[in-house]
Amino acid sequence: MDTTSFEDLPYEVQEYVGQYLDQWDLRACVGVSRAWRTLFHSYLWRHVRIVWRSDMRQTNTPTELKTNCHLIHSLGLTCDSWHAPDFFASCPPTFPFLTSLEFKGRFYGGNNEFEELIKRGGGLTAITGGWKKLVFCVKREWEGMYEYGHSFFDTLIQHAAPTVEVLRFEGPSDTNSTDISRLLCSAPNLREFRIDGYLSGYDIVNSDW
Known part of the structure; x- marks a missing residue:
C-alpha cells in the first residue's frame, strides 16, 4: 500500500496544517529540513x-x-x-x-x-x-x-x-x-x-x- 508523505501534500494543505501546531511541534518541525523550516518558520x-x-x-x-x-x-x-x-x-x-x-x-x-x-x-x-x-x-x-x-x-x-x-x-x-x-x-x-x-x-x- 502506497503511503503519502507530508511533502507530497499540496503546499496549501501543508500551510493549513501549520496553523494548528503548537509551539513545541513547530520548534521540532523547523529542525527537520530546510524546506520544513521555510514552511513552518513564520508560524513559529x-x-x-x-x-x-x-x-x-x-x-x-x-x-x-x-x-x-x-x-x-x-x-x-x-x-x-x-x-x-x-x-x-x-x-x-x-x-x-x-x-x-x-x-x-x-x-x-x-x-x-x-x-x-x-x-x-x-x-x-x-x-x-x-x-x-x-x-x-x-x-x-x-x-x-x-x-x-x-x-x-x-x-x-x-x-x-x-x-x-x-x-x-x-x-x-x-x-x-x-x-x-x-x-x-x-x-x-x-x-x-x-x-x-x-x-x-x-x-x-x-x-x-
Missing part, C-alpha cells in the same frame, strides 16, 4: 511569549526579535519595571503586524512603557487592521492600586481605540472615570472590556457611553 514566530530578564541582552533573543519582528502577530510579554528599559533597547522599533498584546509585570507607577508598546505595534494596514486585543495585567510594586494616567489613555485612544475589540485591565487599578468614558466613546469595535478597579455607579450613569 506568529505567537511569541517572552519573560524578559536583564541578562537576556547577552543572548540571541534581541537579534532574533529584530530579525523576525515582521512575523509576530501576538506577543505575551512578562517584564517588570526595572527591566523594561533594557527590553526596549533590545527590541525592534516597530512590530508591523502585531495586533495582540498581553503585558504582565510589576511597576512603581507611570505608563511610559505601555505607551511605548502600543506605539510600536498595531500597524494600521489593510492586512492587520490595527490593534485587536490589549491586556494589561499590572501589579504595583508597593501596596496599593496601579494608576493608569491621562497620557496613557491619550495614547490608547490615538493608536488603538478605533480598532481594538478586546481590552482588559487586570489587577487592582485606579482609573479616572473621565478617561474611561473618553476611551469607550472612541472604541466602536470594542466587544469585551474589563477593568478591575474603582468606578462608582454615579460615574457609570453619567457617562457618555
Whole structure:
C-alpha cells in the first residue's frame, strides 16, 4: 500500500496544517529540513511569549526579535519595571503586524512603557487592521492600586481605540472615570472590556457611553 508523505501534500494543505501546531511541534518541525523550516518558520514566530530578564541582552533573543519582528502577530510579554528599559533597547522599533498584546509585570507607577508598546505595534494596514486585543495585567510594586494616567489613555485612544475589540485591565487599578468614558466613546469595535478597579455607579450613569 502506497503511503503519502507530508511533502507530497499540496503546499496549501501543508500551510493549513501549520496553523494548528503548537509551539513545541513547530520548534521540532523547523529542525527537520530546510524546506520544513521555510514552511513552518513564520508560524513559529506568529505567537511569541517572552519573560524578559536583564541578562537576556547577552543572548540571541534581541537579534532574533529584530530579525523576525515582521512575523509576530501576538506577543505575551512578562517584564517588570526595572527591566523594561533594557527590553526596549533590545527590541525592534516597530512590530508591523502585531495586533495582540498581553503585558504582565510589576511597576512603581507611570505608563511610559505601555505607551511605548502600543506605539510600536498595531500597524494600521489593510492586512492587520490595527490593534485587536490589549491586556494589561499590572501589579504595583508597593501596596496599593496601579494608576493608569491621562497620557496613557491619550495614547490608547490615538493608536488603538478605533480598532481594538478586546481590552482588559487586570489587577487592582485606579482609573479616572473621565478617561474611561473618553476611551469607550472612541472604541466602536470594542466587544469585551474589563477593568478591575474603582468606578462608582454615579460615574457609570453619567457617562457618555
